[in-house]
Amino acid sequence: MSSIYWYDQQFIPAEAVRISPQDRGYYFGDGVYEVYRVYNGRLFEPGLHFARLARSAAGIKLALPFGEAELQRALEELVLRNEVSEGTVYLQITRGAAPRNHLFPADARPVVMAYCNEMPRPAAAMEAGIRTITLEDTRWLHCDYKTLNLLANVLAKQTAAERGAGDAILHRGGTVTESSASNVMIVKDGRILTHPADNLILHGVTRAVALRLARAEGIPAEERAFTVDELLAADEAFVTGTTVEVTPIISVDDRPIGSGVPGPITRRLQMAFARAIGLDR
Numbered sequence: 001m002s003s004i005y006w007y008d009q010q011f012i013p014a015e016a017v018r019i020s021p022q023d024r025g026y027y028f029g030d031g032v033y034e035v036y037r038v039y040n041g042r043l044f045e046p047g048l049h050f051a052r053l054a055r056s057a058a059g060i061k062l063a064l065p066f067g068e069a070e071l072q073r074a075l076e077e078l079v080l081r082n083e084v085s086e087g088t089v090y091l092q093i094t095r096g097a098a099p100r101n102h103l104f105p106a107d108a109r110p111v112v113m114a115y116c117n118e119m120p121r122p123a124a125a126m127e128a129g130i131r132t133i134t135l136e137d138t139r140w141l142h143c144d145y146k147t148l149n150l151l152a153n154v155l156a157k158q159t160a161a162e163r164g165a166g167d168a169i170l171h172r173g174g175t176v177t178e179s180s181a182s183n184v185m186i187v188k189d190g191r192i193l194t195h196p197a198d199n200l201i202l203h204g205v206t207r208a209v210a211l212r213l214a215r216a217e218g219i220p221a222e223e224r225a226f227t228v229d230e231l232l233a234a235d236e237a238f239v240t241g242t243t244v245e246v247t248p249i250i251s252v253d254d255r256p257i258g259s260g261v262p263g264p265i266t267r268r269l270q271m272a273f274a275r276a277i278g279l280d281r
């Protein structure tokens with residue numbers, strides 16, 4: 001069965017989607033996106049995703065061509081039509097198609113596209129943890145907007161892979177921000193630390209859920225920036241994200257974090273997360 005896309009307010013087969021070569025997403029990365037998790041056939045935290053999408057769109061002066069309820073109905077139907085139980089929904093909105101000109105076009109209509117794929121939870125990485133490298137964060141100063149401009153993230157992730165690592169942890173002059181496609185948290189003396197939700201990081205939905213779950217578990221969690229040195233000296237570290245959930249970091253630049261295996265607080269948080277999505281583990 002070919003997958004069904006939500007495109008221009010309609011449900012159509014993937015092959016029928018036509019994107020103009022003049023789309024500003026293609027020329028300028030001029031658009032915003034969201035990646036949702038689907039667990040048990042249901043969208044995970046759609047309200048948090050919509051709030052972030054609205055914020056990203058406002059940040060790039062793009063008027064969303066739908067409201068929250070309409071979007072949720074459409075994405076729920078997309079999941080249903082594609083018969084996805086455990087997977088992701090990718091949604092992007094570009095400013096539309098117009099002859100190339102940096103100025104916003106007067107009459108372009110936003111182009112909305114969404115699809116839904118089956119994608120199992122990353123069981124192996126969540127169990128064993130990942131090796132990481134550190135890289136200077138070379139992105140712009142609005143990493144809080146989830147825009148299509150991901151070249152710095154792409155290059156960071158690719159460099160990590162070329163060095164045999166699962167992800168790159170980014171830092172600005174020694175202060176850790178986040179990773180190429182997830183947020184980063186450390187544990188020191190029983191406390192969780194993570195970068196504040198300011199303009200230097202994406203305000204991750206999984207980050208927010210993880211902080212909520214940690215606090216509900218009685219684990220102190222502080223939103224305060226930490227350095228690469230603090231990361232290297234941490235008892236535990238992990239990343240959070242829609243596709244990675246809570247994945248332990250077992251080494252940074254070939255130096256083990258803690259004892260080099262996933263730590264107890266990371267494990268507790270993984271279990272709390274699994275319960276939150278209605279699974280045993």
Ligand code: PDD
Nearest residue numbers: 035180181182183202204205206241242
């Ligand atoms: N990435 N930071 C960055 C730079 C990200 O790209 C992402 C998500 C996150 C985690 O956010 P959330 O918990 O809301 O997924 C943090 C998505 C999955 C992606 O681009 O594929």
